Amino acid sequence: MPLRVLVVDDSNFFQQRLKEIINRHPDLQVVGIAGNGREAVDKTLSLKPDIITMDFEMPVMDGVTAVRLIMAQCPTPILMFSSLTYEGARVTLDALAAGALDFMPKNFGEVSQRAQSLSDKLHERLLTLGKSGRTPIPKVSPQPERPAVPVQPRPISAPKARSSRARPELVIIGASTGGPVALTDVLVRLPRVFAAPILLVQHMPENFTKAFADRLDKQCQIRVREAVDGDRLEPGLALLAPGGKQMLVERHGDGATVKIMQDDRVTYKPSLDITFGSAAKQFGAGVLGVVLTGMGSDGREGARMLKAVGSEIWAQDEASSVIYGMPMAVAQAGLTDRILSLTDMGPSIAREVL
Structure with a gap:
C-alpha cells in the first residue's frame, strides 16, 4: 500500500x-x-x-x-x-x-x-x-544563559597513545536527518567549563548553518559559532561546519585550527567522513567521534580511520534516532565503542571530557 x-x-x-x-x-x-x-x-x-x-x-x-x-x-x-x-x-x-x-x-x-x-x-x-513512523525527539529546556566569563585555551599536545583514563583532546559530532534537534539535546547538557574543543558536522545547505549556530549559541552554556577558515580550536567552543563546504583540522606548534574548503567531489557538504579523516591524521588517538541520527552512511569510513589510530567512536541508538542510518552504518561495521540513547549522550560526553 x-x-x-x-x-x-x-x-x-x-x-x-x-x-x-x-x-x-x-x-x-x-x-x-x-x-x-x-x-x-x-x-x-x-x-x-x-x-x-x-x-x-x-x-x-x-x-x-x-x-x-x-x-x-x-x-x-x-x-x-x-x-x-x-x-x-x-x-x-x-x-x-x-x-x-x-x-x-x-x-x-x-x-x-x-x-x-x-x-x-x-x-x-x-x-x-x-x-x-518516528515521532519527534523529546525536547529539552535550554540551559540558563551562560555568564560572560572568558575560557582560556588549553594547549593541545602532540598525538599520544590512548589509555583508559586519557581525556579526549577533541570531540567531533556529526548528524543528518533529525540532527538539529539531536545536536541541541546533546550540547545543552554540556557544562560551560568544557575541557575540549568541539567540531560539529550537520548536513545542511548554505545559509542554514549560520542560523543554526546562532541558535545553539543562545541555548547552550558552551560557545557555538559557524566555523570560518583559520578558527582556532578552543575548549568550550563548538565550531559548526558551514553548509556547502568541508571542515578539516590542522595542527601548528601552538595549537590547532580548522581549514574550510570547497570540495565538489564529495556528495555531502559538509561531510563527517572528511572531518573524521582529517582529525585521525592530525590528532591520532586523541579524538572522541560521535555519530548521531541521519540518513545514509556518512561517517563510517572516517570512523574507520579514527579507530585505526586508537580513537573512540560513540553512536546514537536506534530507539532514539529519527533515522537509524548513519549510526547504524558505524555500528554494523563494528566501529562503535559505545551505543547510547540521545538523553545519555550529552552527560556521557561531559563525564568523558571533564
Whole structure:
C-alpha cells in the first residue's frame, strides 16, 4: 500500500507540481491538499496521512504553528519546505524544534523545470520519513544563559597513545536527518567549563548553518559559532561546519585550527567522513567521534580511520534516532565503542571530557 501524503502549501502552482511529482512514485500517493496551517491540522485529523509536506509562510495559520498543533493532536512525520535565506533557516529550525523531522529547500526554479534530481530527493525523503513512523525527539529546556566569563585555551599536545583514563583532546559530532534537534539535546547538557574543543558536522545547505549556530549559541552554556577558515580550536567552543563546504583540522606548534574548503567531489557538504579523516591524521588517538541520527552512511569510513589510530567512536541508538542510518552504518561495521540513547549522550560526553 502506498504511503499517504498530505501536501500543505498556499501556492496552487506548488500544490499541483508537488502532487504530480509525488504521485509519480508507485509507493507514494497524495491523499489531500491544504492551503493553510489551519486546514492542514483539520485534514491531518480527518485523513490520518502517513507523512506531510509543509510550507511555513501561509495565511490563517503559519507552518510552525501547524506543526506544533499536529504534533500535539496527531503526531505525523513532517517534511518542511524552506526558502534559502537566513530568515527561512531560522523559521525552519523553529519547525524542527516543534516536531518536524526534516526539510528541503523550496526552489521554484527546480520545480518549474521538472528537475529529476528534485523528484529523486523528494521521493527518497518522503519514503524514508514515512516508513520510519518516528515521532519527534523529546525536547529539552535550554540551559540558563551562560555568564560572560572568558575560557582560556588549553594547549593541545602532540598525538599520544590512548589509555583508559586519557581525556579526549577533541570531540567531533556529526548528524543528518533529525540532527538539529539531536545536536541541541546533546550540547545543552554540556557544562560551560568544557575541557575540549568541539567540531560539529550537520548536513545542511548554505545559509542554514549560520542560523543554526546562532541558535545553539543562545541555548547552550558552551560557545557555538559557524566555523570560518583559520578558527582556532578552543575548549568550550563548538565550531559548526558551514553548509556547502568541508571542515578539516590542522595542527601548528601552538595549537590547532580548522581549514574550510570547497570540495565538489564529495556528495555531502559538509561531510563527517572528511572531518573524521582529517582529525585521525592530525590528532591520532586523541579524538572522541560521535555519530548521531541521519540518513545514509556518512561517517563510517572516517570512523574507520579514527579507530585505526586508537580513537573512540560513540553512536546514537536506534530507539532514539529519527533515522537509524548513519549510526547504524558505524555500528554494523563494528566501529562503535559505545551505543547510547540521545538523553545519555550529552552527560556521557561531559563525564568523558571533564
